[in-house]
Amino acid sequence: MIFEAIAANRRLTVLLLVAFTGLLAGLGYLAGEIWRLGPWPLVAALVVAFFSSWSAYFYSDAIVLRVSGAQPASHDQYPELYNAVEGLCLAAMMPRPRLYVIEDSAPNAFATGRDPQHAAIAVTTGLLAKTDREELKGVVAHELSHIRRYDIRLMAIVAVLAGTVALLADWLQRSFFYGPRRSRERGNAPLALLGFAAALLAPLAALLMQLAISRRREFLADAGSAELTRNPGALASALEKLDADSDPLEVANKATAPLYIVNPLKEHGGWLNSLFSTHPPLPERVRRLRAL
Amino acid sequence: MAAQLIVLGALALLLLWAIYTYNRLVVLRNRIDNAWHQIAVQLRRRFDLIPNLEETVKGYASHERTTFEQVTKARAAAEAATNLGEQAAAQNMITAALRGLLAVAENYPELKANQNFLALQEELTATEDRIAYARQAYNDTVMMFNALMQMFPANIVASLGSFQRRDYFELEDRAAEQPVKVDF
Numbered sequence: 001m002i003f004e005a006i007a008a009n010r011r012l013t014v015l016l017l018v019a020f021t022g023l024l025a026g027l028g029y030l031a032g033e034i035w036r037l038g039p040w041p042l043v044a045a046l047v048v049a050f051f052s053s054w055s056a057y058f059y060s061d062a063i064v065l066r067v068s069g070a071q072p073a074s075h076d077q078y079p080e081l082y083n084a085v086e087g088l089c090l091a092a093m094m095p096r097p098r099l100y101v102i103e104d105s106a107p108n109a110f111a112t113g114r115d116p117q118h119a120a121i122a123v124t125t126g127l128l129a130k131t132d133r134e135e136l137k138g139v140v141a142h143e144l145s146h147i148r149r150y151d152i153r154l155m156a157i158v159a160v161l162a163g164t165v166a167l168l169a170d171w172l173q174r175s176f177f178y179g180p181r182r183s184r185e186r187g188n189a190p191l192a193l194l195g196f197a198a199a200l201l202a203p204l205a206a207l208l209m210q211l212a213i214s215r216r217r218e219f220l221a222d223a224g225s226a227e228l229t230r231n232p233g234a235l236a237s238a239l240e241k242l243d244a245d246s247d248p249l250e251v252a253n254k255a256t257a258p259l260y261i262v263n264p265l266k267e268h269g270g271w272l273n274s275l276f277s278t279h280p281p282l283p284e285r286v287r288r289l290r291a292l
Numbered sequence: 293m294a295a296q297l298i299v300l301g302a303l304a305l306l307l308l309w310a311i312y313t314y315n316r317l318v319v320l321r322n323r324i325d326n327a328w329h330q331i332a333v334q335l336r337r338r339f340d341l342i343p344n345l346e347e348t349v350k351g352y353a354s355h356e357r358t359t360f361e362q363v364t365k366a367r368a369a370a371e372a373a374t375n376l377g378e379q380a381a382a383q384n385m386i387t388a389a390l391r392g393l394l395a396v397a398e399n400y401p402e403l404k405a406n407q408n409f410l411a412l413q414e415e416l417t418a419t420e421d422r423i424a425y426a427r428q429a430y431n432d433t434v435m436m437f438n439a440l441m442q443m444f445p446a447n448i449v450a451s452l453g454s455f456q457r458r459d460y461f462e463l464e465d466r467a468a469e470q471p472v473k474v475d476f
Contacts, residue, residue, distance in 0.1 A: 079418075
């Protein structure tokens, strides 16, 4: 089953990169037509698409870790974390990922990287302080199963690509409103309208993509965690603890939130929030774990 | 001519399937060996922790003679074990002996507060954990391997390639399957 999951993730990754390049090329083409700049915006868009795909593939883990303020964890300082991870890696028959710690009292964790050989797990100091050994193992096993299924590559790429799209669309909107007057007057009106619509819709598309990808994966990683630890109850109680904790995670933002094991932004209630939530409802996750 | 082609095609498909199944069995067999090696590494690690722990406990509770005798006996049994069954029995003895050592510590508050003892205790808990997980990986892989070997028609390839069924690594003592409880 895990092999199918890996193959599906590979296909989706390629599809995303293609769709992303297409989207940027479309935006570039529209910009060129609206402002009569010829093919240059299109060329620039393709260059940006290439470099952000390339950096998303190779450096997304470094970017995500840096943005989250994660520091490498030393074995001497965090023996229990190392022990938990090493034991579970034996069970999963995979190499031990690099370990990082985030100085924050909010208990949370995420995994990133591009494959099991280039992976990292980051946990907050709050997680280490507030969970017991079995709960910590449940959380770590959840992250290991994200790594094992290559979810990490897909999610890191989505985070970086969605960020790029949002940034570019923002820039396009700005230049539409505040751009040089002359070129707007000479511009083709229906085309300009189309460009405006695209600039508005692109970040929404990126967001929806991000949502679609992360929700189901959390259930699967929970199940994978139970498979490794043979102790679904521990993960369930850890999830409840993480959810009940009221501290928001300072270093998390909209782009990195889907990577975490529970939503670090602590937005609750309302149909709009539940429509746009990146994580499945926690009671449902706990219920499924307890039913195992 | 067409009939010959069909027969040839079918034979080619059959051959491809056989190669695939054979390779799959080989991969699983190697993973079993690797998993077994991991168990051995962790058991060795636990074994090497014993003298240290014994010394530390002796420093505070030298008169707990029966406990130390048990530890010595278990170590000797582990050294002498040759097959899987003996190995499992010896490991059960070691688990029991270690549990005895840690139980001794209950009665000596100074020992329980000793830094060296605490570090050893964490190390031991982690090692017990690793043994359990390595065993889980080993047994899971053995199950997949044995299942594939027994299934028709893969069993034909398995017997042609003379693959042998593997044994599970069982610890009969149900209590021994739990990592040693060391949270006092």
